[in-house]
Amino acid sequence: MTSPLQQKLKITGPVVVTANRLRDGAVVYRTVEGQWSPRLDQAAVVSTAPAATELLAAAVVDDVSAVGAYVAPVRIGADGRPEPGNLRETIRHAGPTIASAITTEI
C-alpha cells in the first residue's frame, strides 16, 4: 500500500489533515500551529495540493502524537467554520450514527 505521501493528492476543495491520537485513538485534526486538536474548527484548512502535501508531510512525521494521518475533505459552513466533507468524516467527527433502540430515525 502506498503511503499517503506517495499518493498524488488531488485537491478539489478545502481539506484538512486528520489522524487518530496515539495514546487514545481519538480523532484529531492538524492545526496551523502544527499541533493536534480534537476540534475540527481548530483545524488548518488548505485548498491546494502543495499546501496539503506540506501539511500532511509534517503530520506524518509526528507519529509519536498521532497516527494514520491523511487528507480529508471539509465543507465550509455558513459561519465560515469547517464541517466534515463526507459521510465518513461526519461519522469520525460525531461518532457512530447508531440510534438507540428508542429512536426510529435512521
Next chain:
Amino acid sequence: MYVYDELDRTIVAERVAEFRDQVGRRISGELTEEEFKPLRLMNGVYLQLHAYMLRIAIPYGTLASRQLRMLAHVGRRYDRNYGHFTTRQNIQFNWIKLEDLPDAAADLASVGLHGIQTSGNCVRNITTDQWSGVAPDEIEDARIWAEVLRQHTTLHPEFSFLPRKFKIAVTAAPHDRAAVKVHDIGLRLHRNGAGETGFEVLVGGGLGRTPFIAKSIRPFLPKRDVLSYVEAVLRVYNQFARRDNLYKSRIKILVHDLGAEAFAREVEAEWQHIKDGPLALDPAVVAEIAARFRYPDYARLNDNPPEVVQLRKADRRFDVWHGNAVAKHKVPGYAIVTLSLKPEGGPPGDATSDQMDAIADLADRYSFGEIRVGHEQNLVLPHVAQRDLGELWRALDAIGVATPNIGLVSDIISCPGLDYCSLANARSIPIAQELTRRFRDLGLARELGRLHINISGCINACGHHHVGHIGILGVEKNGEEFYQITLGGRADERAELGTLLGPAVPYGKVADIVEEVVAAYLELRERPNETFLETVKRLGVEPFKERVYATH
C-alpha cells in the same frame, strides 16, 4: 470447558509483558507506527475510525462464567460498557485506549483471555461448531482438535509473518455449523467407510473480494497426521503465495492460481518429509489435551419434564421461545439454549457489561458455568437442564436476550460497518436495525422460517454476506451509500455463494427491497415449508428480480 495449565498461563503472561514493553516503546517514540503496527495487530489491536479496537479471542467460542465477567469488567473499566461478538467467535471492544491496553491485557490474562493473533498475518482464532461437546449429531468434540491446532500455531516461529491472515475452522458433525467451506483450511471430522474417524481437509475457501468455496485436497486424513498436514499447508502457503498485492495474498488465490491438484501435490510432497517426524501426534498428547476439557457432571434426567410441558401449554410466550431457542442436547434431560443478541432495534451481536454479568450468573446457575459464542453473533448456554427452562427463560427475558428470532429473518448477522470500521464503504448496523423493526412481527418471522440475512459494510465481507440467504454488501457510489443484494448463499456443508439480485440500491431503499424479496418468497413458494433457500434454488433470482425491480 478447557482448563489452561501453568504453561498456557505463562505464555499469555509473557505475551502481556512483551506487549507492555512494545506499547511503552511506541509511546516513547522508540518504535515508529510502521514498526509497531504489525506488533499491535498480533495482539488484536486495530485502529478504527474513532478509537482503537481490541479483539479478544474466544477459542472455539467457549467461555467460563468468570471469563465473561472479566469481559464485562473490561467493558466498564476501559471501554463504554458494551462489547460486540463477531462472526469468528471473538469479542470486540471499540473504544479502548492504547495506553490502557497493557493493563486491560493483564486483566484478561488473569482469566486466560487474550488478543493473541486475533489480527495480523498469522493463524487467527480457530473456530468450531458452537455446539461442540453437546450436539447430538457430532462424532466427537471438535474443540479438542481446535485446541491442538491453537497451541501449535500460537507464536509459531515459522508462521508469524505469513503473506496474509489465515483462518482455520473445524467441524465434527454432518451439519456444519462452523462454515468450514469458507475458511483457508477447513477440517471436517467424519467416519470413513471402514468406520475410522479422520479429517477431510479443505483449503482455499474464503469470502472478501474474490470469494471461493474451499476445495477438498485430502478426503481422509488420520487424526495422527492433522498437525503435520496443516504444517505442510502453511509452509507451502508461506513460501509461495503472493506478497506483492494485498488482494492476492490469501491461500485461496494460490490454490486458484495453481489449481487444487497442483496445490495438493505441493502439500503432499512437503508432507512426506514431515509426516513421521515430531509432528505426528502422539495419542498421549491428544489425550492430555482432551482430558483438560472438563464436561459437566450431568444429572440423570428425563426429557420433557412435566413442568415444562405444562408451562408450554399455559404460557404462549414461553412456548414460542422454547420452540425457537431451545435445541436438543446429546444428554437426555438437557438442552442447548441460544440467547438472542438481536433485539428489535439493537445492533446485532452487542451485549452490555450488565448483560454479560447477568448471563455469567445465569450460566453459573443453569449451565455449569459455561457459555458459548456462535459465529452468528448469538450466545449459547450449552448445558441447561430442561426442568430449569421456565425459570431460565424468565431471567433471559428480563435482560433482553430472549427474543425468539434465532435463525429467523431478524436474526441478522452484520459487521460493524462505517459507524466503526475504517475499512468500510457504508454503514451496516442501521440497516440491520431497520430490518429488525420492519420484521418485528414474530408471527411473520416464524411464517418465513429459516432466513439468514448477512450484511457487510465493505468487500472484506466480515458480515459473510456472500453466504447469506439474503446478502447485503455496502458499496460507495459518488459519495453515497449503495448496497448490492444477493440471494441464495449458504455457509454450511452445502456452501454456496449468493447470486446478485440486480443493480445496487441506495441506503434508504434497502429495507423496502428486502421486504419485497420476502413478499416475493411468500408468493413464490410451493408450500409453506419450502424454505427461502429452497425457493431461490428452485427458481433462481429472476422471479425475485422482476418483482423487486418492477417497482423501483
Next chain:
Amino acid sequence: MPLIKDGRIITDRYVHVLDDAPLPDGVPVIVPAARFLADAAEILQREAAVGVIWPNNRRVAELAPYLDRLALVALVFPNFKDGRAYSQARLLRERYDFRGELRATGQILRDQFLFLVRAGFDVLDVAKASDVSAFESALARYSVFYQTVGEGRIPAARIRLAAGAPLSPVGEVA
C-alpha cells in the same frame, strides 16, 4: 549494520562480493546466489570459506547439493513482515541438516529475534544498533513454547507428559 551472535556483536569476517567482481583470495566471501550457481564447482575449490546469499523467493532445495561445503548461508527479509525466510531457515537446518552459519539479513528488528533464533538463525544482521542490547531480554521474553522446532527447546506438550500429573490447573477455568 551490527552482526550479533549469541547476544554479542561480532565483526563480519566475510567480504560481500558483487555479481561480477573477482573473488579476493584468502578471505571468506559471500556470493550472490546466481553467481554461485553458475560457478559453484570452481568457487567451492577455494581454501577460504564460501557463503551464499540466497533470495527468499527461491527454493533452498537448489542449494542442497552444496551445503556441506558452504560455511554460510545468508537469507533475506526484504521487510520484516515478509516471513518466507523463516521457512527457508527451518528447511536448511532441519531437512538438509545445514551446520554452517545461518545469517538473517534485511530488516531485522528486535521483536523478531526470538522467532529468528527458534527458526535456526545463529547470526543476525540487525537493522538498528539500538536493538543489539535488547537481544538477551528478547530471547528471555518467553520461557514456554508450544512448537517442536529444530532448536531443541522442549515444547509444552512434552513437558506435560513428562510431568505425569496435571500441572496445577487453576480452578475451573483457563
